[in-house]
Amino acid sequence: MAVYYVEDDENIRQLVLYALTQSGIQAEGQPxxxxxxxxCAKSIPDVVVxxxxxxEVDGLEILRRIRNTPGKLSRVPVMMVTAKNSELDIVRALDAGADEYITKPFGMMEMVSRVRAMLRRASDWGGGRCKDVLSLGALSLDFQARELLVDGAPVALTMREFDLLAYMMxxxxxxxxxxxxxxxxxxxDFSGGSRTVDMHVLTLxxxxxxxxxxxxxxRGVGYRLVGSRPGDSVVE
Incomplete structure (x- = not known):
């Protein structure tokens, strides 16, 4: 499985590529x-960082184009890397279809760990391992089609949003x-100060x-998924 890392700073790009390849991950870099x-014209990656x-063309514009490209590329999981740490920038990235984000400066071990986790998820996504359907009130998740229906209407989710909702259901x-x-x-593992879950819950x-x-x-703990109507329960 291949990872493409798009980064204009050659020193950072080479350092990350070295860390990924030394960890047994096939990775290529583009400036x-x-x-x-x-x-991408030669080969579609399994994960894009x-x-x-x-x-010239910023990462958000590239991400939007990826999501609007018909075919396999539109479904490739994407992690955004940025020096910005404002909630607005993170929400914009997730709204544009990012599955994950990481802010600079980041540790190489964290980068490798996140990429490895995304590759596992991408493998599960493509392999269609789950064949059941979960329903809770107006929500229905089809694991084989990787599709969410809300009141019977399809709603587009990123890979991470789908997995988050599935776990909560x-x-x-x-x-x-x-x-x-x-x-x-x-x-x-959770790293103090991360808003990853909060941002994904917001877009979900x-x-x-x-x-x-x-x-x-x-408050002070986390989240709970409940039925949208009284008496709702999960049906498998």
Missing amino acids: DDTAFRAA LDIMLP RHSGVVLSREKLLQNVWGW RQKLGEHADAVETV
Whole structure:
């Protein structure tokens, strides 16, 4: 499985590529959108790691194009890398279809761990390992089609949003801490100060529309998924 890392700073790009390849991950680097387009024309990657601050065409524009490209590329999981740490920038990246984000400066072990977790998720996504359907009130998740239906209408989710909702549906009614969600959905240990779960819950609620209140915030702990109507329970 291959990873493409788009970063214009050659020193950072080479350092990350070295860390990934030394960990047994096949990785290629591109300095800009032109090189990334050329690489994708030859072979579609399994995961894309994309810096936001790029020359000429920035990472968010590239991400939007990826998600709007018909075929396999539109479904490739993408992690955004940025020096910015504002909530607005993170939300914009997730709204544009990012599955994950990491802010500079970052540790090489954390980068490798996150990429490895994304590769595992990408493998599960493509392999169709789960063939069941989960339903809770107005929400229905089809694992074989990797599709969410809300009141019978399809709603587009990123890979990470799908996995987050699936885990919460399997544990509906249970209060789930951010640490537990990170460990079981992202596959890496919680790092103090991370807003990863909060940002994904925010974008997930936006996509659930009038059923957004099915994802409850439990102050000081985490989140709980409940039925959108009284008496709702998970049906498998």
